[in-house]
Amino acid sequence: MQARVEVLGSGREVGRAAIAVWDSRGRAVLLDYGVNFDEEDKPLFPGHIRPKDLDAVVLTHSHLDHVGAAPSLYISVKPPLVATPLTLDVSRLLLMDMIKLNGPFLPYDEQVVDMMLSAAHTASYGEEVEAGGFRLQLVYNGHIPGSAAVLVEVDGTRVLYTSDMNMAETKLMSPASFDGIRADVVIIESTYSVYTHPERRATEERFYKAVREVVEAGGTVLVPAFSVSRSQEIMALLAERDFEYPVWVDGMARQVAELYAAHPGYLRDPALLRKALREQRLVRGWADRRRAPRKPGVIISSAGTLKGGPSLYYLRRIADNPRNAVFLVSFQPPNTPGRQLVEEGVYGESGTPLQARLEWFDFSSHTDGRGVIEALRRLRGVQRVILVHGEYDGQVRLAERINEEFGVETLIPENGESIPLE
Ligand SMILES: [Zn+2]
Numbered sequence: 001m002q003a004r005v006e007v008l009g010s011g012r013e014v015g016r017a018a019i020a021v022w023d024s025r026g027r028a029v030l031l032d033y034g035v036n037f038d039e040e041d042k043p044l045f046p047g048h049i050r051p052k053d054l055d056a057v058v059l060t061h062s063h064l065d066h067v068g069a070a071p072s073l074y075i076s077v078k079p080p081l082v083a084t085p086l087t088l089d090v091s092r093l094l095l096m097d098m099i100k101l102n103g104p105f106l107p108y109d110e111q112v113v114d115m116m117l118s119a120a121h122t123a124s125y126g127e128e129v130e131a132g133g134f135r136l137q138l139v140y141n142g143h144i145p146g147s148a149a150v151l152v153e154v155d156g157t158r159v160l161y162t163s164d165m166n167m168a169e170t171k172l173m174s175p176a177s178f179d180g181i182r183a184d185v186v187i188i189e190s191t192y193s194v195y196t197h198p199e200r201r202a203t204e205e206r207f208y209k210a211v212r213e214v215v216e217a218g219g220t221v222l223v224p225a226f227s228v229s230r231s232q233e234i235m236a237l238l239a240e241r242d243f244e245y246p247v248w249v250d251g252m253a254r255q256v257a258e259l260y261a262a263h264p265g266y267l268r269d270p271a272l273l274r275k276a277l278r279e280q281r282l283v284r285g286w287a288d289r290r291r292a293p294r295k296p297g298v299i300i301s302s303a304g305t306l307k308g309g310p311s312l313y314y315l316r317r318i319a320d321n322p323r324n325a326v327f328l329v330s331f332q333p334p335n336t337p338g339r340q341l342v343e344e345g346v347y348g349e350s351g352t353p354l355q356a357r358l359e360w361f362d363f364s365s366h367t368d369g370r371g372v373i374e375a376l377r378r379l380r381g382v383q384r385v386i387l388v389h390g391e392y393d394g395q396v397r398l399a400e401r402i403n404e405e406f407g408v409e410t411l412i413p414e415n416g417e418s419i420p421l422e
């Protein structure tokens, strides 16, 4: 048997991350085990792997497309689970919430999630972890608080899996550096292979200016945002600028913000989030929820795509007044109400036209094609690049750029494909 990388998910698709690294004895470590959702919101699982073959499972960060399938590995055996403490805390919150929403479609329940967490071995950046014949190390990767890349040493080959990563500074995070890290093989995300993000500072500036315009004219700004990381990013941005109008935070974003504040070591500037939690108002129930849109201010609420969650309630409350605004701060996937709003300017089942101002801002926490190239420049000894977590057309163009600059073999595996390690 030969050591190899097996792509079980995120091959030529964004999300559903699942990468197995096998050694020559037929043992494996699994890097992420996430889900995607189909059009009816049912979870789609990655390819199967036998839990008894695993020496460890590493969870790189607390997004469902990286952790959503992981508990299914803990029904009979308990392979050691490696992650940062913050990733474990936020993942628990998200998995319990997913069971509430999708319980009937999941092969595990709350008890299994806790069984998985009881197998956890928390690790910090740079700490060496031995797992069977593998040596593992978490590496800071700038994506969201607690997130990590993973360096795996298998039969003398060093494999770096970047997972979702960011090379730009955000309010919550410092950029990834990867400076001088030695890796023979790099498995790297390619969510934005060819698209280039606008300069982050300029986006922050434009967002803040637009928020002020609306609020100073007596309006309410609804910011639908994912509860993990994006909501706290907007909270920190407003806190940094001493925004003097009410800011309300609703949905699971509240609990996540509190977990982030409890693990300040993972934040670029923990004082910003502490200030936000002190000054901004956490919606505690329906009385607050009804009150929030009554006076000029900002409401940050899940879901980020307006698919359920309190953001849908707020949208209905503020939509028919042109003084108000809806500012979207994340990518809106096809078949979501947010996408419909952007493309057709309407919402709800009967397609009611939105009267409020609508804008979209690129606050992505993923690097773009430039960042991928930059990351590869900083690494040492790279002989092969494997692109995952991206759309095929863009990946092909990114692979050409990588070949041009570095002259290394660049692969774009499908799900189910195995790549032998020499
Ligand atoms: Zn992802």
Ligand SMILES: [Zn+2]
Binding pocket: 061, 063, 143, 164
């Ligand atoms: Zn992610």
